[in-house]
Amino acid sequence: MxxxxxxxxxxxxxxxxxxxxxxxxxxxxxxxxxxxxxxxxxxxxxxxxxxxxxxxxxxxxxxxxxxxxxxxxxxxxxxxxxxxxxxxxxxxxxxxxxxxxxxxxxxxxxxxxxxxxxxxxxxxxxxxxxxxxxxxLRMKPPVRLNLATVTFEDVECQLDVDYIRDQAVMLESSNLEQALRLMEIAHKARPEGPFIKDKLFEYRKKLS
Known part of the structure; x- marks a missing residue:
């Protein structure tokens, strides 16, 4: 702000x-x-x-x-x-x-x-x-987390996991390596999430 x-x-x-x-x-x-x-x-x-x-x-x-x-x-x-x-x-x-x-x-x-x-x-x-x-104040809020540097240790709540997951999906067509890195963080924070599991499998298969 x-x-x-x-x-x-x-x-x-x-x-x-x-x-x-x-x-x-x-x-x-x-x-x-x-x-x-x-x-x-x-x-x-x-x-x-x-x-x-x-x-x-x-x-x-x-x-x-x-x-x-x-x-x-x-x-x-x-x-x-x-x-x-x-x-x-x-x-x-x-x-x-x-x-x-x-x-x-x-x-x-x-x-x-x-x-x-x-x-x-x-x-x-x-x-x-x-x-x-x-x-x-009619101002644009800052980004929730810095995607370039975010790590698992930066995850403090479920909204953080949602944000990282969603940003990974947005990046999957333009930067699959970054999308994979983000989805791995989301998976570590929410290991039982079915959507995250599926996306992680998809990204790894495409990059293999």
């Missing part, structure tokens, strides 16, 4: 709508219950945008919160825009949290619960949020 466009959008969108968007994103991403953190104040900061949003957790999930500047914050989430934008894969999100590029600090006992909830986010939820963001 173009960070300049996103930065401009944040400046234009009213603060009230920004709060709603943040809460909608969190409710979409975080499925794990946060029982200990209900009613607590959460601060979310994007440092290079100089923006800070406040939310809380109630029975409906994350909701916007207007607070006094001197209020005590129970949970702080802080990151640069670059770190957030680079975390569109679960593996990168986990790396960003572990390396504190996305820094989460909280009063006990909320720290572990909140970190575990963020780490439990699944790739399809991230994909859904990213696609919604691109549609809202």
């Amino acid at each position: 173009n960070t300049k466009i996103l930065t401009a959008a944040v400046k234009i969108i009213p603060n009230k709508l920004q709060h709603r968007a943040i809460c909608k994103a969190l409710n979409l991403l975080v499925a794990k219950p946060l029982n200990q953190s209900k009613g607590k104040i959460i601060s979310i900061s994007v440092t290079d945008l100089n923006k800070k949003w406040f939310v809380t957790i109630d029975t409906k999930g994350f909701t916007p919160l207007i607070i006094d500047k001197n209020a005590d914050i129970d949970i702080n989430v802080e990151a640069s825009l670059g770190a957030v934008m680079a975390s569109q894969r679960k593996s990168r999100l986990l790396n960003a949290i572990n390396s504190e590029q996305i820094k989460i600090t909280a009063q006990a006992p909320y720290q572990q619960e909140f970190v575990e909830a963020i780490k439990s986010i699944e790739q399809p939820n991230i994909d859904d949020l990213v696609h919604r963001g691109y549609r809202y």
